[in-house]
Amino acid sequence: MTERDLENPESLHLLLPFYVNGSLDDAERHSVETYLENNPAARTEVVFLQRLRDEVRQTDQGSLGAFGQKRLEKEIAQTRSRPAVTSTRWRAIAAAAALLAVIQGGLLFNIWQSDDGYKMLGVGGSAGVEVIFNETATEAEIRSLLNEVGATIRSGPGALGVYRIELEHSLENADINKVIEKLRENSAIVSEANLD
Amino acid sequence: MTDHESDNELIARIADGNEGAMTSFYQAHESRVYAFALRKLNDPHAAADIVIETMMAVWNGAGSFKGQAKVTTWLFGIAHRKSIDALRKRGRHMAEELDFDIVDDSADFTAALEASENSDRLRQCLDGLSEAHKEVVHLAFFEDLSYPEIATIVECPEGTVKTRVFHAKKMLRQCLERLKRG
Numbered sequence: 001m002t003e004r005d006l007e008n009p010e011s012l013h014l015l016l017p018f019y020v021n022g023s024l025d026d027a028e029r030h031s032v033e034t035y036l037e038n039n040p041a042a043r044t045e046v047v048f049l050q051r052l053r054d055e056v057r058q059t060d061q062g063s064l065g066a067f068g069q070k071r072l073e074k075e076i077a078q079t080r081s082r083p084a085v086t087s088t089r090w091r092a093i094a095a096a097a098a099l100l101a102v103i104q105g106g107l108l109f110n111i112w113q114s115d116d117g118y119k120m121l122g123v124g125g126s127a128g129v130e131v132i133f134n135e136t137a138t139e140a141e142i143r144s145l146l147n148e149v150g151a152t153i154r155s156g157p158g159a160l161g162v163y164r165i166e167l168e169h170s171l172e173n174a175d176i177n178k179v180i181e182k183l184r185e186n187s188a189i190v191s192e193a194n195l196d
Numbered sequence: 197m198t199d200h201e202s203d204n205e206l207i208a209r210i211a212d213g214n215e216g217a218m219t220s221f222y223q224a225h226e227s228r229v230y231a232f233a234l235r236k237l238n239d240p241h242a243a244a245d246i247v248i249e250t251m252m253a254v255w256n257g258a259g260s261f262k263g264q265a266k267v268t269t270w271l272f273g274i275a276h277r278k279s280i281d282a283l284r285k286r287g288r289h290m291a292e293e294l295d296f297d298i299v300d301d302s303a304d305f306t307a308a309l310e311a312s313e314n315s316d317r318l319r320q321c322l323d324g325l326s327e328a329h330k331e332v333v334h335l336a337f338f339e340d341l342s343y344p345e346i347a348t349i350v351e352c353p354e355g356t357v358k359t360r361v362f363h364a365k366k367m368l369r370q371c372l373e374r375l376k377r378g
Binding site: 013014015017018020021022023024041044045047048049051052053055056057059062063064068069071072073075076079 | 215226230313319
């Protein structure tokens with residue numbers, strides 16, 4: 001800001017939010033403090049802005065965590081292995097993959113929508129195992145694997161494609177870990193499996 | 197080593213294709229980018245996509261980072277552009293600036309201050325702001341960024357940032373007063 005701005009009440013008034021967040025330089029901060037000394041209404045406004053800042057900072061915005069990291073690693077791996085093809089051909093491949101994903105998603109939904117317990121991931125529910133399936137896995141492969149380990153899908157997919165599955169029989173922790181290992185062994189179907 | 201130096205070091209290693217550096221960078225910043233995108237888009241699925249797209253842009257573009265701004269300013273600038281793209285795909289546009297008279301804002305904040313003691317009311321009014329106003333409020337109060345940094349991120353003049361925060365504050369005051377009156 002110019003020296004002239006630092007003497008202008010309107011210019012100083014616009015700096016109040018940045019006075020509250022502590023980002024002004026020394027000259028600006030000093031000018032705002034002088035402005036506030038003679039302006040009780042502006043001091044009330046500063047209190048309001050501090051409350052607003054507190055509210056914004058208290059909001060729990062969450063995190064993608066480890067599953068976001070896995071998705072990122074997967075995308076990086078794809079860029080490294082992506083063959084040099086023409087953009088037109090690449091778009092055609094991407095469109096086909098998207099179509100396949102939609103068809104597969106529809107098949108999966110038809111299977112799981114009859115489950116009364118179906119809900120979006122993150123809404124709640126008991127402990128289980130979180131799984132990300134490979135995009136290339138078919139519905140038949142997923143169904144077969146889940147039957148093999150005695151699991152059913154309880155919720156999902158979440159924002160990152162995470163499903164929560166529950167085991168049909170109550171198991172000790174050691175047995176649950178065996179199930180997770182079994183899921184991970186089938187890497188053509190499951191890209192990630194972790195204890196929920 | 198400060199966070200600023202640490203980020204620059206990570207970006208240099210990412211530019212060399214170091215995936216471990218990318219993981220460290222993701223772990224350090226993903227929740228901040230997610231919070232930024234979620235505040236702006238109000239959609240956790242879209243916000244998750246913005247985080248991944250932004251991090252991929254860092255992975256692919258680290259070599260072009262010149263170090264003229266802080267790494268986080270560059271990072272939020274990418275997230276800002278990705279968010280605008282997402283809004284365009286939804287058929288929405290960032291709100292146009294309205295020409296408010298700054299002198300008109302001499303109104304007493306006492307009523308709004310009393311109303312803001314109710315956290316639910318304040319959050320409701322915050323949620324009601326436009327994407328452009330939510331964005332500057334988030335950068336100013338969640339990230340505590342200066343107005344020159346915000347101007348770089350949202351690619352507009354510094355004066356626009358100041359008036360945009362001013363307008364957001366004015367709308368919040370009016371919203372709180374309205375809710376208080378019932």
